[in-house]
Amino acid sequence: PLALLPADEPSRIDHETLVARLGGVEPIQLLVTERSPAADPLRLLPFVASALQQPGLAGPGGPALRSAAGDLAVPLLLQPGGTELRTPLFAELERTAAVLGLEGLRLAGPAVQMVRDSEALLHGLFGSLYLTLIVLAAMLVFALRSVRLGLFGMVPNLLPCLWLYGGLGLAGHPVSVATGMIGCTMLGLIVDNTLHLLHRYRELRRGCTRPDAAVAALAVLGRPMLLSSGLLVLGFATALLSRLSTTREFAVLACCTIVGAGIGCVVLLPLWLCGASLPQSPAVAGGQAGGNHAN
Numbered sequence: 001p002l003a004l005l006p007a008d009e010p011s012r013i014d015h016e017t018l019v020a021r022l023g024g025v026e027p028i029q030l031l032v033t034e035r036s037p038a039a040d041p042l043r044l045l046p047f048v049a050s051a052l053q054q055p056g057l058a059g060p061g062g063p064a065l066r067s068a069a070g071d072l073a074v075p076l077l078l079q080p081g082g083t084e085l086r087t088p089l090f091a092e093l094e095r096t097a098a099v100l101g102l103e104g105l106r107l108a109g110p111a112v113q114m115v116r117d118s119e120a121l122l123h124g125l126f127g128s129l130y131l132t133l134i135v136l137a138a139m140l141v142f143a144l145r146s147v148r149l150g151l152f153g154m155v156p157n158l159l160p161c162l163w164l165y166g167g168l169g170l171a172g173h174p175v176s177v178a179t180g181m182i183g184c185t186m187l188g189l190i191v192d193n194t195l196h197l198l199h200r201y202r203e204l205r206r207g208c209t210r211p212d213a214a215v216a217a218l219a220v221l222g223r224p225m226l227l228s229s230g231l232l233v234l235g236f237a238t239a240l241l242s243r244l245s246t247t248r249e250f251a252v253l254a255c256c257t258i259v260g261a262g263i264g265c266v267v268l269l270p271l272w273l274c275g276a277s278l279p280q281s282p283a284v285a286g287g288q289a290g291g292n293h294a295n
Contacts, residue, residue, distance in 0.1 A: 003245065004243055004244070019080060022059075023058030023059060023079055024058035024077045024078045024079045025077075026077070026078045026109075026111045027061035027062070027075045027076065027077055027078065027109060027111075028061075028078060028107055028108070028109040029073045029075055029107070029108045029109045030048070030051075030073070030074040030075075030076065031071065031106050031108045032044065032073075032074070032104060032105050033104040034070030036103055036104025036105055037101060037102055037103060038072075038097070038102040038103075038104060038105040039070070039072060039104075043100070044072070044074070047096065047097065047100060047102060047105075048060075048074060051096070052076070054089055054093065055079075056078065056079050056081060056085050056086060056089040057077065057078060057089070058077040058078065058079045059076075059077050060074075060075065060077065061075030061076050061077040082174060083118045083119070084174040086111065086115050087119065090107055090112060090115060093107060094106075094107065121180070122175060122180050125180040125183075125184060126180065126183075128184040129161070129183040132183070132184045132187050133154070133187070136157070136191055137150060137151065138150075140194075140195065140198075143195065144199065144202055145202075146202070149198050149201075152198070152269065152273070153191075153194045153195065153198050153269075155268070155269070156194055156264025156265045156268055157187055157190055157191050157194060157264070159260060159264050159268070160186075160190070160257045160258075160260030161182070161186075161187070161257070163260055164179075164253060164256065165179075165183075179249065179250075179253055181250070182253045182254060182257055185254075186254060186257045186258065186261075189258070190229075190232075190257065190258060190261035192228070193221075193228060193229065193261070193262070193265045193266075194261075194265050194269065196224075197217055197218070197221050197225065197265060197269060197270075198269075200217040200220060200221055201214055201217040201273060204216050204217055210273060210274065211273075211274040213273070214270045215270070215274070218270045222266060225262065225266055226262065229258055229259070229262035232258045233255045233259060236251050236254040236255050236258070237251060237255055238251075239254075
């Protein structure tokens with residue numbers, strides 16, 4: 001939320017000053033139950049000292065607190081960072097506590113909960129993406145009554161997702177909630193052009209060759225498909241005017257996915273349909289026949 005404030009806003013300046021002086025402003029808590037071996041200071045203090053050497057921790061977050069029941073809460077200060085930095089940090093702290101036999105020690109705090117929720121959300125989004133691909137493939141096969149055409153129809157819709165996540169990986173950009181939603185959200189929109197083209201191709205295929213059917217189907221539907229993709233791009237591009245960075249990021253990736261799907265449907269899919277069974281020219285066929293006769 002601070003990124004939405006003007007650079008000269010006093011609260012934003014104070015926040016940045018605190019972060020620069022302290023190394024961070026978000027604390028986590030090491031919660032230790034009364035009966036845990038970690039309640040012994042001789043075992044807890046070495047663990048805290050080793051934890052403070054981990055990248056991602058800025059230092060102690062204040063004095064340890066003890067509840068009326070005898071439980072301890074040791075605050076540690078986090079350096080600024082996102083889920084990609086804090087996930088391995090929390091995992092390493094929990095692994096070290098388990099190795100040292102400090103049962104009953106766990107991490108708590110809003111920052112820990114946000115990391116856990118983000119991980120669960122991303123796993124759910126990728127699970128939705130896999131389920132969407134399976135359902136779309138099954139429905140294309142059923143609607144077109146052809147396994148071959150159904151699988152062909154999945155390629156131009158799957159390629160943009162592969163390009164998108166592959167590009168993010170090559171760029172070292174972490175997968176966020178916005179980027180994780182792209183796949184399962186956009187597949188339902190970009191599959192329409194593929195279904196229309198393959199349905200038209202299937203009808204024309206009954207009276208002509210595969211290349212002729214692909215060319216005729218593209219001649220009829222090429223312009224409407226380009227217009228449909230262009231309107232989708234314009235619609236999502238309006239979100240670039242948002243002040244929220246996640247909304248702008250989603251808009252850019254959505255537009256790229258639509259453009260990639262449009263290229264796949266208008267260029268790659270007709271080429272594959274034509275190349276599935278291209279007739280050979282008489283010269284090539286005659287040359288092959290002569291070679292076979294000589295052999």
